[in-house]
Amino acid sequence: MKVIIIGAGIAAVSAVKAIRRLNRYIDITVYGEEPYYPYKRLRLTKDLADGLKAESLLIEKESWYEDNRVELQRNKKVIRIDPAEHKIYLSDNTTDHYSALLLANGAVNNVLPIKGIDKKGVYTLRNLADASAILEKAGNAQKALVIGGGVLGLEISWSLKKLGKDITVVEALPRLMPKQLDENASRILLDVVQSHGIEVFTGSQVKEITGEQDVTGFVTDKNKQRSCDMVIHSTGIKPNIDLVKGTGIHTNRGILVNERMETNIPDIYAAGDIAEYQGSIPGLWSVASLQGEVAGSNIAGLDRVYQEPAVATVMNAFNYSMFSIGEAEALNADNFIINEDAAGREYHKVLFKDGVVTGAVFMGSIKELPAIKKAIEEKLYIPEVYTRELQVSDFLSLLKEKQARKMLQPVGAALDA
Numbered sequence: 001m002k003v004i005i006i007g008a009g010i011a012a013v014s015a016v017k018a019i020r021r022l023n024r025y026i027d028i029t030v031y032g033e034e035p036y037y038p039y040k041r042l043r044l045t046k047d048l049a050d051g052l053k054a055e056s057l058l059i060e061k062e063s064w065y066e067d068n069r070v071e072l073q074r075n076k077k078v079i080r081i082d083p084a085e086h087k088i089y090l091s092d093n094t095t096d097h098y099s100a101l102l103l104a105n106g107a108v109n110n111v112l113p114i115k116g117i118d119k120k121g122v123y124t125l126r127n128l129a130d131a132s133a134i135l136e137k138a139g140n141a142q143k144a145l146v147i148g149g150g151v152l153g154l155e156i157s158w159s160l161k162k163l164g165k166d167i168t169v170v171e172a173l174p175r176l177m178p179k180q181l182d183e184n185a186s187r188i189l190l191d192v193v194q195s196h197g198i199e200v201f202t203g204s205q206v207k208e209i210t211g212e213q214d215v216t217g218f219v220t221d222k223n224k225q226r227s228c229d230m231v232i233h234s235t236g237i238k239p240n241i242d243l244v245k246g247t248g249i250h251t252n253r254g255i256l257v258n259e260r261m262e263t264n265i266p267d268i269y270a271a272g273d274i275a276e277y278q279g280s281i282p283g284l285w286s287v288a289s290l291q292g293e294v295a296g297s298n299i300a301g302l303d304r305v306y307q308e309p310a311v312a313t314v315m316n317a318f319n320y321s322m323f324s325i326g327e328a329e330a331l332n333a334d335n336f337i338i339n340e341d342a343a344g345r346e347y348h349k350v351l352f353k354d355g356v357v358t359g360a361v362f363m364g365s366i367k368e369l370p371a372i373k374k375a376i377e378e379k380l381y382i383p384e385v386y387t388r389e390l391q392v393s394d395f396l397s398l399l400k401e402k403q404a405r406k407m408l409q410p411v412g413a414a415l416d417a
Contacts, residue, residue: 001026003299004088004096006078006243007104008032009041010285011272011292013059015102018296020068026300029071029096031078031088033105036128037062038072042285044131045152046316048159052131078105081247083265100267100299103244103255104292107237107273107283112147114233116209116218122231125156134232138163141230145218147206148234149176151315156232157198158317168199168226170206170218172235180313180324185361188345192320199226237283239274254281259305261295269295282311310376314366320345321366326359326376327351333358335385339392348392355381371399380406 003019003026005012012030019026032038039057047057065072080089081101088096109124111117121141123134138144138160146157149171157167175186176193193200201220209231210217217227239254250256250264254276261269261277272288273281290309297304312325330336333351340347346364350357350372357375362368375382384390384398 001099002097003028003100003102004098005030005102005104006088007102007106007272007274008034008038008072008074009104009106009272009288010038010059011104011106011288011295012102013038014289014292015104015271015296015299016068016070018293019300022297022300022302024069027071028069029073030065031073031076031090033075033077034127034129035075037065037074039128040285041127044125044128045155045159048125048131048135048156049162052128052135054128057128078243081244081249081268083247083249083268086267098267101269102292102295102299103263103268103270103274104272104288104295105240105243105274107239107254107281109234110236110238112206112233112235114147114206114209116211116215117231117233119209119211119215119231120213121211121215121229122209122233124233125152134230137230138165142166143226143228143230144168145170145206145209145226145228145231146234147231148236149173149200149202150234151177151180151313153232153234154193154315155317156234157193158196160232161196161198166197168201168228169193170201170204170220172203172205174203176200176202177313177324180328181361182328182330182349184340185322185324185328185347185349185363188347188363189322192318192345196318237273237281239276239281241274252276252279260298260303261291261306262298269299271295277306277308280308284311287311310373312369312373314369316366320364322361322363323366323369324359324361325369325373326357328359328361337385337390337392337395350392350395352382352385355383355386357382368396371396371403374403375399378406 036054038059077091078088079091109126143166144160146153146169176189204220204222207221208219219225241251255270257270257275261271271291294304294306314323335352338349349361351359356379360372
């Protein structure tokens with residue numbers, strides 16, 4: 001049996017690990033377009049200011065691939081798939097055959113239809129080459145515009161600020177990170193960002209990037225004008241589905257998969273940022289890793305079902321930490337606990353539905369995340385939130401106690417609430 005994986009990110013590596021746990025003898029070939037060994041893409045925005053070295057970002061050491069009998073083909077672009085012949089075609093006019101194929105070739109960043117976005121000095125950050133180009137430009141730039149006030153845009157802003165640049169952030173939505181934070185948390189985050197001298201325009205769109213060939217400034221739809229000599233845009237992703245056009249593989253925004261990460265074509269799977277499961281493409285590292293693991297397990301013969309994890313957003317930037325997980329707004333909750341210390345920029349919120357945690361937002365701390373994530377995924381029943389006046393600290397103590405008791409119980413035993 002031969003498995004071909006198109007794409008060399010975390011979904012691919014997780015799939016390889018899953019296959020090798022079950023079978024040491026299946027032939028595995030991974031095709032990646034970049035010249036590097038698979039690396040931690042999520043570190044690019046976080047480590048930008050500290051310089052980037054491919055070897056320090058590696059998911060696994062170079063020797064790991066040889067040790068696990070993985071043929072890693074770098075700088076190789078797959079341009080066509082023939083499902084009927086179980087065959088792929090590469091840009092160097094070579095071909096390869098597979099028994100099972102995993103599509104893990106990810107996504108590209110969206111490019112908004114902004115006048116001047118094709119000018120010299122405009123960047124996006126998706127891969128190591130992008131990061132290197134941004135760092136090179138930052139060496140002689142003074143003012144940067146960051147389009148997009150999500151996690152990645154803010155992490156890029158912080159990295160450039162640490163390099164001594166003047167930063168303006170433009171976010172189209174009314175507040176920062178509205179999908180992950182409620183209004184109170186967004187307000188605190190805005191205050192934190194602005195306290196470092198970063199200018200933020202929310203509810204605004206960049207109408208034009210000005211300059212002849214090189215960027216010299218920008219204009220918003222509210223007619224705000226600023227000068228800048230570099231622009232970085234971070235406004236979501238677009239899955240790389242062009243590869244499967246004409247193959248019969250079903251797509252929507254991404255490649256449609258079932259709970260086993262199978263496409264509608266036998267022997268073809270998809271995982272990571274290219275895969276769309278039940279209408280969702282989270283575009284998150286943890287999700288891509290889990291989907292790759294599920295796909296690899298099924299390719300190797302195990303019957304593994306994907307269960308959506310409790311997805312967390314974590315940010316460590318501006319000398320500040322925060323996370324959100326699950327629901328941030330109380331729209332579907334029947335109870336919640338909030339503790340706020342506005343002066344100290346701390347805000348903790350936990351939401352409940354039918355006695356289980358459905359979401360949390362913690363501004364100023366991230367150490368609580370593992371316990372809360374576990375509670376959400378295990379649907380741990382906590383009726384005390386309806387019968388007692390609890391502070392968030394009380395809830396966390398209660399949660400720790402319940403999780404410790406559950407660990408001590410025999411498998412299958414019910415937790416005495």
